[in-house]
Amino acid sequence: MLKTLGRETKGFRLVSVLTPIFMIAEVIMEMIIPKLMASIIDNGVTPGNMQVIYTVGAQMVVAALFGLLFGILGAVAGSHAATGFARNLRRGMFRNIQTFSFANIDKYSTAGLVTRMTTDVTNIQNAYQMLLRMSVRAPASMIVALIMSYTINRRLANIYLIAVILLGCALAFIMSRATKYFGEAFRKYDDLNESVQENVSAIRVVKAYVREKFEGEKFRKASENVRNLLMRAELILAWNAPLMQLTVYSCILLISWIGAQLIVSSGATTFTTGDLMSMLSYCMNILMSLMMLSTVFVMITMSAASAKRVAEVLDEQSDLTNGENPVMEVRDGSVKFDHVSFAYKKDGEKALEDIDLDIKSGETIGIIGGTGSAKSSLVQLLPRLYDVTEGSVTIGGVDVRRYDLDTLRNNVAMVLQKNELFSGTIAENLRWGNPDATDAEIEDACKQACADEFVERFPDKYQTHIEQGGNNVSGGQKQRLCIARALLKKPRILILDDSTSAVDTATDAKIRHSFAEKIPGTTVFIIAQRISSVENADKVLVLDNGRVSGFDTPANLLKTNAIYQDVYNSQTKGSGDFDEKGGEA
Template identity: 40%
Template sequence: MFKLAKGRMSIWAVVGAVLFMIVQVTANLNIPSLTSDIVNNGVVNGDIDYIWHVGMKMIGFSLLSIAAAASNVFIASQASMKLGHRLRNDIYGKVINMSNDEYDQIETSSMITRTTNDVIQIQNVYIMMLRMMLMSPVMLIGASFLAYNKNHRLTLIFLVVLPIMLVFVGILLYLAVPKFKAMQTKTDRLNRVFREGLTGVRVIRAFRRDKFEQDRFEDANRDFTQNAINVNIIMAFSFPAIQLIISGTNVAIVWFGAKLIGAQAMPVGNLISFMAYAAQILVSFMMLSMVFIMIPRAQASAKRIQEVFDLRSTLKEDTTPVKTDNTPGNHSLEFSHVDYRYANAEEPVLTNVDFKADSGQTVGIIGGTGSGKTSLVNLIPRFYDVEKGEISLDGQDLKHYGLADLRDMVSFVPQKAVLFRGTLRENMRFGKPNATDEEIWHALGIAQATDFVKESPEGLDQYVEQNGDNYSGGQRQRLTIARALVKQAAVYVFDDSFSALDFKTDSVLRQALKNDEHMQQSIIIIVAERIATVADADNILVLDEGKVVGQGTHDELKNSNEIYQEIINSQIKKGDEA
């Protein structure tokens, strides 16, 4: 937990919080002694002037305590909130720069919990540490010393009370700590089930699984709620028990103190101040216990956050990366005997992939579901790294490029069409922030998206909902294709990005790509399920179980490749022949 705070929390804020806390404790410890002086020297002797004089001191110490406490709380809150702010920024920065291998290790729902709930736990415990954890031991020691000075015989009461408190706190820790730790994993589960329900609501309705999903969420919710109730019951029980111990201690102090006063062994004022110190001792002890109850939960949260920071990317960058050339022209992309397997997988997902493409060429990749098509194109921008073999761009191994530079050379359209909340213009400029409206309209034209964009009176300023939910599936795909085309790149990768388009739109879009002057100087990689989408490619790779089982033009493969013929035959029945 302290490792997370290092470099993210100002040492001067901590020093300031400690100094104000010491001032507050010092002021609080002086007030009972002044009360004792008023009773012993003022009330007993009827000295009104003395009472006013000491009373003004008490008011002064009270105001000083309030000011110091407010300053301590302000500084502690500022420091802990800034810690949370920096932690969230660092976690998000880590996630954004993760390789896909790293990202696959932690569920999305858990990542959200770690960025929000876990960070809040860290913030809360640091506020407590800068307040209670520092104040409690100082108050405990100071009050014990001053109580002993008032009457050392009465302090023997604490030899009975403190062990009772210790046993009670031990039981509290034993019962509460495991439940506090469990809160985070139960929050993960609740978030996961809720997120799955939200993202899959259409599927749930289509298969009439509403009741099943409601029961699943109810189970996770009940588990989380019951754990939270148990925690609150334990904590709720603790406060009356503490009050009982404090009240019992006060009764014992009054009982034995009265005997000492009757024997004229102790002034009345000392008994009053002793009771105040006793309350400070017990409250300090209990506050310290509360901190130790909260720390395990925060420690669990800190461990979960640290797991994110400890993820080590399998993608290594060259210390002296080669320069990139992203201008249209002569580019080449070559796979040389490439193997790849996912982390912890027994079998490789790609084996001995070997092909080459030059500027102006279109490479089609086709194959059955699970044949490795997406895995192959994910290697081009180095979302993953090859296990064996080499991928080179313009004659240089991809590993010799800086990741940012490499991805500047590649424009990628993923399987899932993702748009971001904002205006359409902002989405189109995602890959090229300084793109002109003319460039955007040109890309929209190639992507066959001009018509429905112009239908809106706002044009490029029309609002895009999260995930592009205010567009149809085909419109989203065309907009993501246009966004990729706005960016100037050496390689354009379309990972099954035409699947939601009708045959006519698919054909016209591909013809527009082929006729565009810039695209004629770039390499185009198209992954598809439909033969028609890749039929006019210069080179078609046929994948089966991660292996290239055929390579050539449509006519060549149609006459000689069995797998390709099977795909054609399966699609002829659907009228999907080229």
């Protein structure tokens, strides 16, 4: 974990080293001041020598100014190092997430990833800054103060040593008890963020069903769980302050009492008033250093769980990688499934079993089947969103695992069931398919997807702003824009995963007709609920519980396949919903 996080300090290692150096320099300046103060009292104030007071006083001012300078430099360098470290952590996680396969992403919830990039990184940032500054300053201050105390009076210095040992044991006990609760609390943040995310993204449904109170109660329970765990941890940490104060005041009383006796008994010869003042100053330095260390321990305790969660994301390796000498060109859109089986988890139930298909380049393949028949799972194997468990999938005569991932995915355009648009203009969204696309190419893609019909009606046309998630366009409009975006890739294979479900039948027919005319060499896979969407396909694949029930022309399937017959009859005779026999996977 430490090695993983340490890699992300790159670019900020110099300031990370300079920060503790400045802190040590500040401590040295602070430790000089009590010694100079003793000299003023013993050699200046007591004998009434103003020259000593001026000289030593000037030295104290210089030491204080240098201490201030080193303190400022340490604070600036520490802040620069900590914020840079946090930036690198967020950037590193984000970049690594982009490489994840769907199988990797399935391990984490969206809310969990958001928590890691916000709350967890903030905890690590605060802890890192404390480590660079306080974890160096506090021990250095305590050690130097103890050494200086022993140079003044060994007997009184032993009081500090005993206090440090007792207080250190007490703090270690407190920290060990609080760690468990902080770890649990940060895991509960995922549930809290998930509740907020789910509520905001589905706010229209919440209001439509008048479920505000129910959602409010869910959030209350999630926030209450976090509060209870943090409260338990804070109640344990609350013992920190009174123990610290008890130790500080006890030491001050003992030093004052024993020191006064030494001054009186020795006639201020072996132990002077200035020495007592110095010992009291060192007392405060030592015990304040312990208080700083306790704060550092609290931050480390809070950030330990966060550090593990962040390192987990940074260490996660995509299970889909390029092999040696990857193929950089897709010859054509021919597809072959060679006895393919697939399961989402190792040793889990197979979603697909023994799929054996041979599809020629340029063919249009319709795919139908009941709910859970793994239609989406099948097509997700083509761009290697998942890898097969058994068998092989080849495109253009080459196993997809041998292709360069970018090359493969640039030649396999996929319009998923859940269409996503991003905030920006229509043109910017479409250029996700091809960043170098010209305005003419964009307009042509929209014509093929029948999106030009509504885009031209917008006052700003292709410069019309799309809100996040495409909330200011209808479902059908969103689907057509996503199809146009896919067409801009000019792919060898085009996959429409129930991508015209929100489009009327006439527009659906226009889109399919446009494909036949404009992209005859592209292999098209159409997952659909409507028979009309696949009845003109070259072949239709019927899936049943992850197995091939039929793969033939629509006309032949209508004669030989019971599932296809049932779907056809239910829709053409108007006798029910498709999902009575099976909906979309």
